[in-house]
Amino acid sequence: MASGEIEESLRGVLDAVSDGVYVTTADRQIVFWNKGAERITGYSFDEVLNGHCYDNILVHMDVLGKNLCFDGCPLQKCMETGNRQEAKELFLKKKDGQRLAVYVKASVLVVGDRRYGVEIFGELQSVAGSALAEQLKELSDASIVDRLTGIYNRAYIDTILEQQYGLFKRHFQRFGLIMIDVDKFKSINDTFGHLAGDEALKLVASVLQRSIRSMDFLARFGGDEFIIVCPLVELEGIEKLSERVVEMVHHSVLSSPDHPKEVIQVSISAGGSMVDYKDRSAADIIARADEALYRVKRDGGNWYALG
Secondary structure, eight states: OTTTTSOHHHHHHHHHOSSEEEEEOTTOBEEEEOHHHHHHHOOOHHHHTTOBGGGOSSOOEETTOOBTTTSOOHHHHHHHHOOOEEEEEEEEEOTTSOEEEEEEEEEEEEETTEEEEEEEEEEHHHHHOHHHHHHHHHHHHHHHBOTTTSSBOHHHHHHHHHHHHHHHHHHOOOEEEEEEEETTHHHHHHHHOHHHHHHHHHHHHHHHHHHSOTTOEEEEEETTEEEEEEESOOHHHHHHHHHHHHHHHHTOOEEOSSOTTSEEOOOEEEEEEEOOTTOSSHHHHHHHHHHHHHHHHHTTSSSEEEO
């Protein structure tokens, strides 16, 4: 089906459908991506062609925050069993980072002696109404989002780390991560109060969110610690991102909640690391990044190191 096998007339029909439609080979390589998929996700045909649906570009999740590319992919199950699959309440991550409630249908298409997977997805709001779609999103957010900062929580990023490590072991897709710690956070709390500490965490989360790529994952790892997981990246990319986030936080301004004219100095330390063939789990990558992070902390903070 890869280009030549889809009749021009069929491509025209699929492009006219408002829903997103994509077609994969038996090994889940994407060979077709219609105009509806481009409109809904923000990803163009050229950006996804010849990639794989398990690359997790859309980050399909259920209401409880389970990543379906890692466990429970409807298209994969459809290809394995030959039975049509349907999921009415899922979420995907658009290119601009927004999460969207969708429904998904998957089926098998046979062309000659070849089997292809076809997934159709559409905006849940269009069939269920905006009120229900928003309620489902709020329910899902409660499972995967940190309430204070609005970014992902520890439970969800642990799932992402397992998924990325699994992709590396199966398909050699490298990834890196950056561990981040707010410098002198206890001093901010003690001097300016816990409300100021909360504002410092929200400021850092906001700056980090603006600094990452749409495919990256940002989470509050615990307390005043954050983590950025970067799929499909090399060490140079981790180093550049580490330097950028440190400098952007350093040049950001935070006012004391109780004394608006009083400026609170906020800075971060960062430690970056890449997955290695010797790693037995994602915990090994985190350990190297943590070691690099605390070297920076011992040297006074407000910078980065690689481990």
